[in-house]
Amino acid sequence: EVKEADIADNRPPLLVSQSYFQLNDRFRMEDGQKVDKFITKEFIRGVVYGAQIVVTNPTSASQRLDILSQIPKGSIPVRGLRNTATQRVQLEPYSTHRLEVVFYFPASGFFPIYPVHLSKSGAVIASGDGLTFNVVDKPTSIDQTSWAWISQWGEEGSVLRYLETRNLHAIDLMKMAWRCREDGNFFSKALAILNLRGFYHPVIQGYSVMHNHKEGIAQLLLMQERFLDQCGVALSCDLITVDPINRHRYEHLEYKPLINNRAHALGGENRILNPVVRNQYSQFLRILSQQKKLDDIDHLATAYYLFLQDRVSKALAHLKEVDPANLKTRMQYDYFQAYGAFYEADLPKARRISAKYEEYPVDIWRDRFAGLTAQIKELQGAQPDVIKEGNREQEQELLAALESSLNLEVEGVKATLDFQNVSEVTVNYYEMDLEFLFSTNPFVSSGTSRFAIIQPNKAIPMRLQGKKGAKVFQLPAEYRASNVIVEVIGGGKRASTAVYANELKTTLSDSMGLLTVRHEKTGKPLPKVYVKVYADTTNGVKFFKDGYTDLRGKFDYASVSSTGIGKVRKFSVLVMSEEQGATVIEASVPQQ
Numbered sequence: 001e002v003k004e005a006d007i008a009d010n011r012p013p014l015l016v017s018q019s020y021f022q023l024n025d026r027f028r029m030e031d032g033q034k035v036d037k038f039i040t041k042e043f044i045r046g047v048v049y050g051a052q053i054v055v056t057n058p059t060s061a062s063q064r065l066d067i068l069s070q071i072p073k074g075s076i077p078v079r080g081l082r083n084t085a086t087q088r089v090q091l092e093p094y095s096t097h098r099l100e101v102v103f104y105f106p107a108s109g110f111f112p113i114y115p116v117h118l119s120k121s122g123a124v125i126a127s128g129d130g131l132t133f134n135v136v137d138k139p140t141s142i143d144q145t146s147w148a149w150i151s152q153w154g155e156e157g158s159v160l161r162y163l164e165t166r167n168l169h170a171i172d173l174m175k176m177a178w179r180c181r182e183d184g185n186f187f188s189k190a191l192a193i194l195n196l197r198g199f200y201h202p203v204i205q206g207y208s209v210m211h212n213h214k215e216g217i218a219q220l221l222l223m224q225e226r227f228l229d230q231c232g233v234a235l236s237c238d239l240i241t242v243d244p245i246n247r248h249r250y251e252h253l254e255y256k257p258l259i260n261n262r263a264h265a266l267g268g269e270n271r272i273l274n275p276v277v278r279n280q281y282s283q284f285l286r287i288l289s290q291q292k293k294l295d296d297i298d299h300l301a302t303a304y305y306l307f308l309q310d311r312v313s314k315a316l317a318h319l320k321e322v323d324p325a326n327l328k329t330r331m332q333y334d335y336f337q338a339y340g341a342f343y344e345a346d347l348p349k350a351r352r353i354s355a356k357y358e359e360y361p362v363d364i365w366r367d368r369f370a371g372l373t374a375q376i377k378e379l380q381g382a383q384p385d386v387i388k389e390g391n392r393e394q395e396q397e398l399l400a401a402l403e404s405s406l407n408l409e410v411e412g413v414k415a416t417l418d419f420q421n422v423s424e425v426t427v428n429y430y431e432m433d434l435e436f437l438f439s440t441n442p443f444v445s446s447g448t449s450r451f452a453i454i455q456p457n458k459a460i461p462m463r464l465q466g467k468k469g470a471k472v473f474q475l476p477a478e479y480r481a482s483n484v485i486v487e488v489i490g491g492g493k494r495a496s497t498a499v500y501a502n503e504l505k506t507t508l509s510d511s512m513g514l515l516t517v518r519h520e521k522t523g524k525p526l527p528k529v530y531v532k533v534y535a536d537t538t539n540g541v542k543f544f545k546d547g548y549t550d551l552r553g554k555f556d557y558a559s560v561s562s563t564g565i566g567k568v569r570k571f572s573v574l575v576m577s578e579e580q581g582a583t584v585i586e587a588s589v590p591q592q
Contacts, residue, residue, distance in 0.1 A: 005117075005119055005122060005123060005124050006122075006123050006124070007123065007124050008120065008121075008123035008124060008125045011125040011126065012057075012059055012061070012063060012125060013058060013059065014055060014056065014057055014058075014059075014063065014065075014091075014118060014125065014126045015054075015055070015056040015058060015126075016053075016054070016055055016056075016116060016118060016126050016127060016128045017052075017053070017054045017128065018051060018052070018053050018054075018115055018116050018128035018129065018131075019036070019038045019051070019052045019054075020038060020039050020040070020043075020049055020050070020051050020052075020131075021036060021037060021038055021039060021049065021050050021052065022037070022039060022047060022048075022049055022050075023047075023048040023049060023050050023102060024048070024148075025037060025146060025148050026050075027170070028146070029166060029167050029170050032167065034170060036052075040131075041134065041141075042134055042135075042136055042139055042140060042141070043105060043133050043134065043135045043136070044135070044136060044137075044138070044139055045105050045106070045107060045108045045135055045136065045137050046104060046105070046106070047104060047105075048078060048102060048103070048104045049102070049103060049104065050100050050101065050102045050103075051069070051071070051100065051101045051102075051103075051113075052098065052100050053067070053069055053098065053099050053100070053101075053116050053128070054096060054097070054098050055067065055089075055091065055096065055097045055098075055118065055126075056095075056096045056097075057091040057092065057093060057094065057095055057096075058094065059093060059094075060093045060094070061093060062090065062091065062092050062093060063090075063091040063120065064088070064089075064090055064091075064120065065088070065089055065091055065118050065119070065120055065125075066086055066087070066088050066118070066119045066120070067086065067087045067088075067089060067097075067099065067116060067117075067118055068084070068085075068086050068116065068117045068118075068119065069084070069085055069086075069087070069099065069101055069116045070083060070084045070085075070101075070113065070114045070116075071083055071101055071103040071113070072103065072105075072111045072112065072113040072131075072133050073111045073112055073113065073114075074105060074106075074107065074109065074111035074133075074135070075103040075104060075105050075106075075111065075133075076103060076104060076105075076106060077101065077102065077103050078102045078103060078104060079102050081101055081102060081103075085101070087099060105133070105135040107135070108135045108136050108137050109135055110132050110133065110134055110135070111132065111133045111135060112130065112131070112132045112133070113130060113131055113132075113133065114130070115127050115128035115129055115130045115131075116128040147162065147166070147171045147172070147175065148175065150162050151172075151175035151176045151179075152175065156179075156183075156186055156189075159176060159179065159186075159190070160186075160189055160190065160193060163190060163193045163194070163197075164193055164197075168194070168197060168199045169199075173201045173203075173204055174203060176190070176204075177203055177204065177207075180204055180207045181207060181210065184211040184213075187204075187207050187211055187213070188211070188213060190204070191204065191205070191208070191213065191216055195219070200219070200223060202220075202223070205219060205220045205223070206220060208220050214239065217239065218239050218240045221239070221240050222240060222242075225247075228242055228247070232290045233249055233250065233283075233286055233287050233290055234287045234290040234291050235290065236291065236292060244287055250283060250284070250287060252301060253280055255274075255276075255277055255280075255308060258274065258277060258308055260273075260309065260310050261273070270309060270311065272309060277308065281305050281309075284301065284302075284305060288302070294321070295326070296321075296322045296323050296324075296326040296327055297327070299318045299319070299321040299322045300318075300319070300322050300327070300332065300333060300336065302315075302318045303315045303316075303318040303319045303322075303336055304336070306318065307336075307339070307340075312340075312343045315340070316340050316343065316344070319336055319337070319340055331357070331360075331365060334353050334356065334357070335353075335365070335368060335369065337349070337353055338350045338353040338354050338369065338372050339372065341353070342372075342375070347376050347379065350372055350376060351373065351376050353369075354369040354370070354372045354373045354376075355373070356369075357369040358370070358373075403420070403421065404420060404421045404422050404490075404491035404492055404493050405418075405419065405420045405421070405422075405493060406418070406419055406422060406425070406488055406490065406491070406493045406494065406495040407419075407495055408486065408488050408495040408496065408497050409497065410475070410486055410497055410499050413474055413475045413480045414472060414473075414474060414475075415472070415473050415474070415475060415486060416470055416471070416472050417464075417470065417471040417472075417473070417488055417495070418469075418470050419464050419468070419469065419470070419471065419490075419491075420467065420468045421467055421468070421491060422464055422490045422491035422493065423463065423464055423490075423491075424461065424462070424463050424464065424490055425461075425462050425464065425488050425489060425490030425491070426459055426460070426461050426462070426488070426489050426490060427459070427460045427461075427462055427473070427486065427487070427488050428456035428458070428459050428485075428486075428487040428488075428489065429456055429457050429458040429459075429460075429475075429476065429479055429484050429485070429486060429487075430454060430456050430457060430484060430485040430487065431457050431479070431482055431483070431484055432482075432483040432484060432485060432498070433483075434483045434500070434574070434576070434582045434584070435532075435574065435576060435582070438532065438534075438572070438574045438584055439532075442534030442541055442572035442574070442584075443534075443536065443541065443572045443586065456487070458476065458478075458479075460476075464490075475499070479499075480501070482501050483498075483499070483500050483501055483581075483582065484498075484499050484501075485497075485498055485499070486498075486499055498584070500581065500582060500583040500584065501581050502520075502577070502580055502581025502582055502583050503519060503520040503521060503580040503581060504517060504518075504519075504520060504526070504529075504575055504577060504580050504581060504582075504583050505517070505518045505519065505520045505523070506518075506575055506583060506585055508585065508587050510587060510588045510590060511590055511591065512590060513556060513557055513558025513559060513587075513589075513590040514554060514555070514556055514557070514558075515531065515549075515554065515555045515556075515557050515573060515575070515587075516552070516553050516554050516555075517529045517531075517549050517553045517554075517555070517575055517577075518553055519580065520580075524553075525549075525551070525552050525553030525554075526549060526553045526577060526580065527548070527549055527550060527551045527552075527553060528548050528549065529548060529549040529553070529555075529575060529576070529577045529580075530546070530547075530548055530574075530575075530576045530577070531546060531547055531548065531549060531555045531557065531573060531574065531575055531576075532546040532573070532574040532576070533545050533546060533557045533571055533572070533573050533574075534571070534572045535568045535569075535570075535571055535572075536568070536569045536570045536571070536572070537567060537568050537569065538567045538569070544557075544560065544568075544571065545557070545560050557571060557573055557587060558571065558587075558589065558590050568589050569589065570586060570587065570588055570589060571586065571587040571588075571589070572584060572585075572586050572587075573585050573586070573587055
């Protein structure tokens with residue numbers, strides 16, 4: 001049994017509104033804002049409408065409510081709704097609840113609606129306003145400012161003005177598609193407006209093909225990502241230009257620092273060992289392979305990647321192909337010019353270019369040109385400078401320039417000492433019993449540091465001129481025919497080398513493990529020369545073999561039938577002749 005509910009005595013001040021709208025034309029734009037287009041007068045037969053019900057709780061108490069809603073009399077619900085529905089809601093303090101019902105009128109006439117009612121505990125506490133719907137077959141008044149009317153019935157000028165002034169994202173451009181299909185002139189004007197306002201509509205743009213609109217077809221193709229991917233990374237034709245950078249398929253990257261471990265091509269083939277750089281370069285070459293010719297930017301980018309691989313001559317060749325007048329910015333080109341000038345030993349050119357950017361406002365580029373200038377000054381004798389604090393390479397160069405260093409080389413009786421930041425040294429001489437020393441320390445070339453605890457046979461102080469340079473001196477006469485360790489100490493640094501007095505010319509065939517001994521002056525093979533071999537193994541330094549050279553002056557230092565001494569890493573070989581003297585050489589293990 002359905003009975004009318006009583007009106008509650010103590011009713012909370014809830015707010016209820018019930019408004020009506022056309023489902024396919026619900027909003028309008030006012031001053032860039034979307035507002036509702038509520039209907040209160042005429043409703044059209046067969047058009048779908050909606051009722052928006054809003055309940056607001058302006059109190060501080062939570063309300064548990066039953067909301068009763070109905071569609072108008074004479075209407076039919078859509079979207080699977082019922083004619084009458086009740087919804088139970090928990091309306092929190094200062095909150096709003098919204099619901100909608102959708103319907104249409106199959107016939108014209110006047111139809112009332114039972115307004116929305118709110119009840120609590122079986123008693124009505126609020127309700128909306130009632131309305132009698134005036135349903136007509138055709139509207140007696142038309143909103144000629146709406147897009148729905150203008151797109152279908154408006155003049156061409158009205159449609160174009162609407163496109164120029166309204167929010168294109170808020171209107172359905174499909175409504176004017178029939179105009180674009182039937183009138184090529186209108187389509188061209190409408191498309192120009194859309195392009196000017198930066199708005200792309202795939203269906204409208206598609207009519208470019210129908211009207212053979214070249215610019216429109218180009219824009220349409222550029223928006224077809226999957227199709228363009230099938231065309232390749234780069235494409236240039238009369239219709240479109242596919243730029244991989246604009247399409248985010250490629251980005252020029254800088255790699256710093258990148259240090260190559262080989263100065264020459266391995267096996268005659270240039271290889272990029274860094275996989276990240278190799279993939280980037282391969283992608284770049286793929287782009288170039290799909291272009292008709294290289295432009296100035298391409299030559300500049302190619303020069304960068306070739307410099308990155310230390311392929312300097314080819315990088316400079318590509319750099320010469322660049323016309324700076326065709327570049328949007330000349331700075332990167334100037335940097336390459338200054339950088340390449342170092343390889344061409346044209347320091348005035350590098351200095352002249354770098355000077356142009358001494359006050360450049362962008363730090364990273366100003367510092368790069370300043371780094372080139374600092375290198376030029378260093379070549380002229382100045383001390384290395386740190387251009388930017390935190391630059392590891394520059395700081396290391398400065399520390400290296402300030403650090404003391406000694407390097408000693410002896411050739412015959414002439415010794416050359418390269419020094420830096422050392423003003424005074426002491427030259428020590430230690431005589432060697434080479435066979436005894438070899439037996440106790442076969443790898444004597446790497447073990448001269450142990451002489452630091454032995455008193456030298458002779459010590460000579462020596463002053464050095466300047467902060468950096470080379471000092472040449474002669475070995476004392478008494479040691480020119482002796483096996484001796486020459487040691488130089490100064491500035492907290494130490495340099496030493498073993499000097500062997502002999503007339504032996506030794507040749508190693510590392511791949512075969514064969515030693516050949518000849519007279520240094522005559523070149524004749526020396527037979528019966530004693531050879532002793534020690535091996536550096538995984539179990540330590542061990543005696544390996546000894547013997548004498550044959551009549552050809554040859555000795556197989558690497559072959560034995562059985563050793564059991566562990567895996568050999570390298571050999572140390574003592575070559576001793578009673579008449580021609582002795583020497584010690586180190587040899588690698590033959591690769592079988």
